Amino acid sequence: MRRRFLLAAGLAIAAAGMAKTAAAEDVIKIGEINSYSLLPAFTEPYRKGWQLAVEEINAAGGINGKKLVVVSKDDGGKPADAQTAANELVSSENVAMLAGTFLSNIGLAVSDFANQKKVFFLAAEPLTDAVTWSKGNRYTFRLRPSNYMQAAMLVEEAAKLPAKRWATIAPNYEYGQSAVAVFKKLLSEKRPDIQWVDEQWPPQGKIDAGPVVQAVAAANPEAILNVTFGADLVKLVREGNTRGLFKGRNVVSFLTGEPEYLDPLKDETPEGWIVTGYPWYSIKTPEHDAFLKAYQAKYNDYPRLGSIVGYQTIKSAAAILAKAGSTDADKLIAAAEGLSVPSPFGEITFRKIDHQSTLGAFVGKTAVKDGKGVMVDAAYRKGSDYLPSDAEVEKLRPKE
Amino acid sequence: MAFYIVQFLTGLASAASLFLVASGLSIIFGVTRIVNFAHGAFYMLGAYVAFTLTEHWSGALGFWGGIVAAALVVAAVGVIVEILLLRRIYHAPELFQLLATFGLTLMVEDLVVLIWGPDDLLGRRAPGFKGAVDFFGQNIPSYDLFLIVLGPVVLGALWLLFQRTRWGILVRAATQDRDMVAALGVNQKWLFTSVFAVGVFLAALGGALQIPRDAVHHAMDLRIIVEVFVVVVIGGLGSILGAFVAAVLVSELNAFGILIFPTISLILVFLVMAVVLVVRPWGLFGKKEAPVRRTPGLTVIPWRALTSLERLAALVALALAAMLPFVGGNYALTVGAEIAIFVIFAASLHFLMAVGGLASFGHAAYFGLGAYGVAFLAKLAGLPMIACLLLGPLLGTLGALVFGAFAVQLSGVYFAMLTLAFAQIVWSIAFQWVAVTGGDNGILGVWPEKWAASPSHFYWLSLGVAALVVSALRLITFSPFGYALRAMRDSPLRSEAIGINGKLIQWTAFVVAGSTAGIGGALFAYLKGSVFPDNMGISLSVDALVMVLLGGVETVAGPIFGAIVYKALNIWLVSQTDLSKLVLGIFIVLVVVVFPKGIVGMFESITYRRRAAPPKSPVLAAKMEGAQ
Numbered sequence A: 001m002r003r004r005f006l007l008a009a010g011l012a013i014a015a016a017g018m019a020k021t022a023a024a025e026d027v028i029k030i031g032e033i034n035s036y037s038l039l040p041a042f043t044e045p046y047r048k049g050w051q052l053a054v055e056e057i058n059a060a061g062g063i064n065g066k067k068l069v070v071v072s073k074d075d076g077g078k079p080a081d082a083q084t085a086a087n088e089l090v091s092s093e094n095v096a097m098l099a100g101t102f103l104s105n106i107g108l109a110v111s112d113f114a115n116q117k118k119v120f121f122l123a124a125e126p127l128t129d130a131v132t133w134s135k136g137n138r139y140t141f142r143l144r145p146s147n148y149m150q151a152a153m154l155v156e157e158a159a160k161l162p163a164k165r166w167a168t169i170a171p172n173y174e175y176g177q178s179a180v181a182v183f184k185k186l187l188s189e190k191r192p193d194i195q196w197v198d199e200q201w202p203p204q205g206k207i208d209a210g211p212v213v214q215a216v217a218a219a220n221p222e223a224i225l226n227v228t229f230g231a232d233l234v235k236l237v238r239e240g241n242t243r244g245l246f247k248g249r250n251v252v253s254f255l256t257g258e259p260e261y262l263d264p265l266k267d268e269t270p271e272g273w274i275v276t277g278y279p280w281y282s283i284k285t286p287e288h289d290a291f292l293k294a295y296q297a298k299y300n301d302y303p304r305l306g307s308i309v310g311y312q313t314i315k316s317a318a319a320i321l322a323k324a325g326s327t328d329a330d331k332l333i334a335a336a337e338g339l340s341v342p343s344p345f346g347e348i349t350f351r352k353i354d355h356q357s358t359l360g361a362f363v364g365k366t367a368v369k370d371g372k373g374v375m376v377d378a379a380y381r382k383g384s385d386y387l388p389s390d391a392e393v394e395k396l397r398p399k400e
Numbered sequence B: 001m002a003f004y005i006v007q008f009l010t011g012l013a014s015a016a017s018l019f020l021v022a023s024g025l026s027i028i029f030g031v032t033r034i035v036n037f038a039h040g041a042f043y044m045l046g047a048y049v050a051f052t053l054t055e056h057w058s059g060a061l062g063f064w065g066g067i068v069a070a071a072l073v074v075a076a077v078g079v080i081v082e083i084l085l086l087r088r089i090y091h092a093p094e095l096f097q098l099l100a101t102f103g104l105t106l107m108v109e110d111l112v113v114l115i116w117g118p119d120d121l122l123g124r125r126a127p128g129f130k131g132a133v134d135f136f137g138q139n140i141p142s143y144d145l146f147l148i149v150l151g152p153v154v155l156g157a158l159w160l161l162f163q164r165t166r167w168g169i170l171v172r173a174a175t176q177d178r179d180m181v182a183a184l185g186v187n188q189k190w191l192f193t194s195v196f197a198v199g200v201f202l203a204a205l206g207g208a209l210q211i212p213r214d215a216v217h218h219a220m221d222l223r224i225i226v227e228v229f230v231v232v233v234i235g236g237l238g239s240i241l242g243a244f245v246a247a248v249l250v251s252e253l254n255a256f257g258i259l260i261f262p263t264i265s266l267i268l269v270f271l272v273m274a275v276v277l278v279v280r281p282w283g284l285f286g287k288k289e290a291p292v293r294r295t296p297g298l299t300v301i302p303w304r305a306l307t308s309l310e311r312l313a314a315l316v317a318l319a320l321a322a323m324l325p326f327v328g329g330n331y332a333l334t335v336g337a338e339i340a341i342f343v344i345f346a347a348s349l350h351f352l353m354a355v356g357g358l359a360s361f362g363h364a365a366y367f368g369l370g371a372y373g374v375a376f377l378a379k380l381a382g383l384p385m386i387a388c389l390l391l392g393p394l395l396g397t398l399g400a401l402v403f404g405a406f407a408v409q410l411s412g413v414y415f416a417m418l419t420l421a422f423a424q425i426v427w428s429i430a431f432q433w434v435a436v437t438g439g440d441n442g443i444l445g446v447w448p449e450k451w452a453a454s455p456s457h458f459y460w461l462s463l464g465v466a467a468l469v470v471s472a473l474r475l476i477t478f479s480p481f482g483y484a485l486r487a488m489r490d491s492p493l494r495s496e497a498i499g500i501n502g503k504l505i506q507w508t509a510f511v512v513a514g515s516t517a518g519i520g521g522a523l524f525a526y527l528k529g530s531v532f533p534d535n536m537g538i539s540l541s542v543d544a545l546v547m548v549l550l551g552g553v554e555t556v557a558g559p560i561f562g563a564i565v566y567k568a569l570n571i572w573l574v575s576q577t578d579l580s581k582l583v584l585g586i587f588i589v590l591v592v593v594v595f596p597k598g599i600v601g602m603f604e605s606i607t608y609r610r611r612a613a614p615p616k617s618p619v620l621a622a623k624m625e626g627a628q
Helices: A004-021 A040-059 A079-091 A104-117 A147-158 A174-190 A209-218 A230-243 A259-268 A286-299 A305-324 A329-336 A390-396 B002-032 B039-056 B059-084 B096-116 B142-164 B166-176 B178-183 B188-208 B220-235 B240-260 B268-279 B308-321 B330-355 B364-381 B385-391 B393-407 B412-432 B455-477 B480-490 B492-497 B502-528 B538-551 B558-576 B580-594 B599-611 B617-627
Strands: A027-034 A067-074 A097-100 A121-123 A140-142 A165-169 A195-200 A223-226 A250-257 A274-277 A361-369 A372-381 B132-135 B138-141
Touching (some): A027 A040, A027 A079, A027 A305, A040 A067, A040 A259, A040 A286, A067 A079, A067 A305, A079 A097, A079 A104, A079 B558, A097 A305, A104 A174, A121 A305, A147 A174, A147 A274, A147 A361, A165 A209, A195 A209, A209 A230, A209 B002, A209 B240, A230 B138, A250 A259, A250 A361, A259 A274, A259 A305, A274 A372, A286 A305, A305 A329, B002 B138, B002 B142, B002 B188, B002 B220, B002 B240, B039 B188, B039 B220, B096 B220, B096 B538, B096 B580, B132 B142, B138 B142, B142 B166, B142 B240, B166 B178, B166 B188, B178 B188, B220 B240, B220 B268, B220 B412, B240 B268, B268 B412, B308 B455, B330 B455, B330 B502, B330 B538, B364 B385, B364 B393, B364 B412, B364 B502, B364 B538, B385 B393, B385 B502, B393 B412, B393 B502, B455 B480, B455 B502, B480 B492, B480 B502, B492 B502, B538 B558, B538 B580, B538 B599, B558 B599
Parallel strands (some): A165 A195, A165 A223, A223 A250, A250 A274
Antiparallel strands (some): A274 A361, B132 B138
16 A cells, blocks of 8 residues: 555656657757755846846747757755756756756766766856866866866966965865865966965855954965855955954955855955956946846846856857757767857857866956945956866866 | 964854854753754844844844844744644654744745845944954954853843743743643643743844844855754753853864864864763753653554555555556656655664654765765775675665664664764765765766666666565564564663663664665665765755654654655655745645644554544553553
8 A cells, every 4th residue: 555655656747747748849948957946146147147048049030940948947956856857857858958057066966967868968157177177078068167267367366466375265165175276286386485374164154254264364374365155255254354354465266256246245345355256337348238238128137147157058058059950969069069159258169178168257356336346457368268288188087 | 372362252252142042942942842943944034034124224223123123023923833833733743843843944945035035135234343352463343242241141131031930930840841830730832832932032033143244145044053953962952051051162162173173163063062972961961851751652553564455455556666667757767766765765764763762863874875885886896786786785884883882872852963963974074085985076977787777677676675675674663673672662661671682772773774774875876876975964864854754753654655755745846846945844834734643644543543442542551651
């Protein structure tokens, strides 16, 4: 008796699955996965971004005459649930490719799934270098500039600073660890005179900011590298401001210039931090103007970096599908390798060698304007300028 | 020197906010015996409401008034929750209230995003406490000084409340012996409601006071809830002073620990708790729990093995389930396999929790160890799949052998929290030891071999193993060993008196449960093709608890139904909506109200009542209680 339940549940799921597989021939489906319920602050603008892209693509006649449909799933921030979702998209929805993901471990889980099931996967956001290098595979491509690229952009500025004594504060998980490791390595290469005097590793999402700030101050560094973000960053900035940690010290910070993380700081934004980010208010290029106008017209809101990532993910996916003229994974890979597509930041290319896109980021300084945090003196850094040589990349990627 | 003093004061400020929340939890548990999982949710609500009020009301009065008003508003919400929900389930099996409060937590997490939006909110700085005080060249935020003073003030106020008022005397009496208080004619309903209100008020106040130094966001509850539980347990359940000392201890160890080991924060509280509980089984200031008056074994319908007809029905059901590959697609089969794996996991926890009477809050550790065992064997040793499946779970067995030896020395909530501590320590090893475990990026590429790779084959494999494990656990339950285990659960004194080596029996049960969980984890690794620290995280342990409680902890077949219903619903909801937590939370709360004995428990008591009215058992129960 007890197992009859299992069957009933199974049948119900099967029925639901079959009802959906009756897909018409004139649509192309992309399966999209992201941490909508866990990270709404990032994923809401992201969703708006890709919805805008879908609208534009279909208004322009779809992909080779077929209508584009994006089937979107939540992963709840768990790798195992992301795989369940990926499985549903591939098995029940018959999507042509997978796209999305935010967290690095989820990106890797879906990338491994794609490799196993031989499905094309365009990773949108995960930053870990492993996605395209140490755990890279032929089915996986990535849009956003990786940890390494962002670190290289920041190091270029950091090396110009006179500071010799550096401390680091980073969340204690793979993202924080690898960001610090790459930054240290690249900066020490450029500036052998630098000393690393302290490192703090608060748990992600649980920083006890007071003691951390005190501990860093006690080491008396001349400059600080920060990798925390979100609520941890808010706590760190508040404690740091009150305790005078940032006074007279240079701070270099990953991602802090992104509106997602900068806006919550309001008038408490620390000034003069060297950051990567997205100053949507000061980018004056025709490509970005067009995107900004369309986005503001549709949502009556300003874009975040997530909006750009969502928009460009689907735009890139559509370009790959259009060029391949097929939904076969091998043809999609062939089409994507070396493909150049326009983006709000200018043209980007998906490299053949490691499947990384050359999308870049803006590097600038933080400032407060009208009680809000902004990025000033921001300049776009092309991703292609901050990648190691092909020979090094060859060594990093596993042999197929 | 000045630096160390400032670091000490900073630790005290952290302790104050921890103490406020912890004291509320401690009071609620002491009187009502509710493991209030929603305490973090009330803390978060306090912060959100305070944010709104202080944004609307200007000036110093507006700020401080807003903080207090927010705590009062949330306390009122707490009263409503207590009256509408918790009152109905005080007599449900132990820990069932945990399920209700877990459902509430899920709902609140989605509701705050719906009401206040997804962005992190930056609250106002406290008027008059914006700057810092210079202390020999070191800066101490004046708000920290305020918190440092507030902690002992609240402690003193609570002490006065409990020592010098009639209400306080009643609360202390109820903490010691609530049946006796009821027998003396105290209106328990309102006593419980008022205690719950005070506890929630403290939690919300703790949250509201965070807004000048934290960001208000929808994951605040998870950040604090586990830590607060740990503080309460270190201090000793029901002891306010204990909560204060424990909060100071944990915060100071953290403040100074990071100077030597910057990565210590991740597990510090759990290490402290494990050490304290091993040395002092009832926490620093706790007393040995009074013997439980109501013998659990007598409140339930007596367990019995299946009749031959029922056995046949189970076989037919299994055969029907085995037909799924002929009707379902690949997705249905993968979901089916996942459900079968969770049946194994839930059954293993149920064996420990219902048969052994030992509720573990860290059962995912053994599931995860099984999964990592497989991953190590497959990736590092390159063993074939069959060998991995057979040997991988042994890592779970090993973990259970070691941790079980310590854990079974304790009982009740202390046992639960020690298992949680061990699970967190194992988790943080998997999380931090990047060179071996890959850290949170996990171990990839653990896919099944060809013979098991197709979804239908893997489904049959999982279903077959699940059937074997469930049957084996049932056999053990109704074996002499199972009877001895239940004897220990129902009356440790009597069973030791008749010569049962209780601790050895419980330890064995712990190892059995850990090993079977490891089997589930081993299959899970192959199902997903990868292993992550997530597979041994707190949320998975809580999922297992919810499955067992949902099915009915006092039944034998409960975990099977609980796992199927919860997992199927969860997967379906996550696929259908971003508000899966809200819907799932509402579902759980409804189940709690409609089926206070769990789904299977409710059906069993209906059929049991129909079969034969047992008029004598209450009398018998009363007599037995007297004898205890």
